[in-house]
Amino acid sequence: MHDPKYLRENTGLIRTALGARGRDVPWDAVQKLSEERRALTTQVEQLRHELKKGSDDVARRRRTGEPTDEAVEAMKRVGDRIKEIEGRLRETEDALNDLALRIPNLPHQTVPQGSDSTHNVEVRRWGAVPSFAAPPKPHWEIGEALGILDFDRAAKIAGARFALLRGAGARLERALIDYMLDLHTTGHGYQEVLPPVIVNRQTMTGTGQLPKFEDDLFRLRDEDWFLIPTAEVPVTNLHRDEVLGEDVLPLRYTAYTPCFRREAGSYGKDTRGLIRLHQFNKVELVAFTTPEQSYQELERLTGHAEVILQSLNLPYRVVALCTGDLGFSAAKTYDIEVWLPSQGQYREISSCSNFEAFQARRANIKYRPARKDAKPDFVHTLNGSGLAVGRTMVAILEHYQQPDGSVLIPEALRPYMGGKERLTKE
């Protein structure tokens, strides 16, 4: 959400800066409602002032024994008038609020211009793309042959886009979660949290999933509750309606959660395998910083996600999303893409974003600057996957596949696999 005052006074500027990303926004209505709101607010406040004074006068008359009937009658009329204008004000505010919550964040100056993902800019590459003697198999073939992946039974239990892990596959998933959490807590200074994966509407609104993207979420039937699409949602909202001391910033959390996505509109994409599921596991990194620190923090946080891939020896590249590919709430995003041998291309395995004050304003998360005369200000929030666990499993299966059908376990994970060095048929 944008600063309401800035939005009112600079509607045109925001509109221009958003370009194509703001084409759904009814800008004229935003402008009109903004101004209407201010006008009605002024009116109501003046009338309330009148009412206050009048009521004090009634009290004074009662004490001195003067007649009050006339003053009471007059204040009755003022009260009626206030109610009427308040009604209009509320309608205006509701309408404006609903629109304002659907305006995307402004891109940072360093975000490359572009209309879609083809204009994203590769920032760096790490690791060598491997070559295989025979064409590398896709992970689902490897996993099913080993007996560690079972999509048929997952479909029976739940439906399409679900997976069942078995034996060493289940263990590997758990090992990855443990490994990532350990690295981020012990190595990178994040505090681990294990949040609820069901959240309320206000929480979903705080991070920007609602009101615009309700169709992408699973919603519970009898309550106004939603399944989280990412740990970003509960973890960022940890500090909703709080004022943090500057001394606790930057605040860094890591969380493992399952994530749930309806994947509406992605029919036909990645229908096989673990790439795109309704339920998947992710280890998330979340940070709260001062406005001055947030871009430095974005680089750090992205680096923390990269370390996981490096330590697993999986080649990847980092891509800066262009203005047209940027998510709704983000001011700047780096995607980390891992090389998938069977597809012969880099695929997203992490997305690291700085939201600046966009989420903080929605969720009312502030900090009190150390400077004594400074007023509380909104923090900047950031988050990134560190990493998507299922997709890491995909990369491992494909990269470490052997001609005999077995899969080597990356050395870093072996302590988490009871010393096991290789996945073999179960």
Next chain:
RNA sequence: GGAGAGGUGGCCGAGUGGCCGAAGGCAACGGUUUGCUAAACCGUCGUAGGGGCGAAAACCUCUACCGAGGGUUCAAAUCCCUCCCUCUCCGCCA
């Protein structure tokens, strides 16, 4: 699920219709005192919106906010209703 208690400023806590944005205390900040620390004393000490008023800050002023939303009343932290949350007891379940 049943019965009861409660939600007030950063924290504790008073306040059952007007003089209450809210006593008092703690914490914090500035100062006096002090060899230093502590204590004592004085002062400051919420957030948001509108206006004065501009590029902005500061300042002044008005309005709102005592869990949320409605209602009663000339006037609501205070009375009524609904909802949310916390706590205690009972039941049930993991």
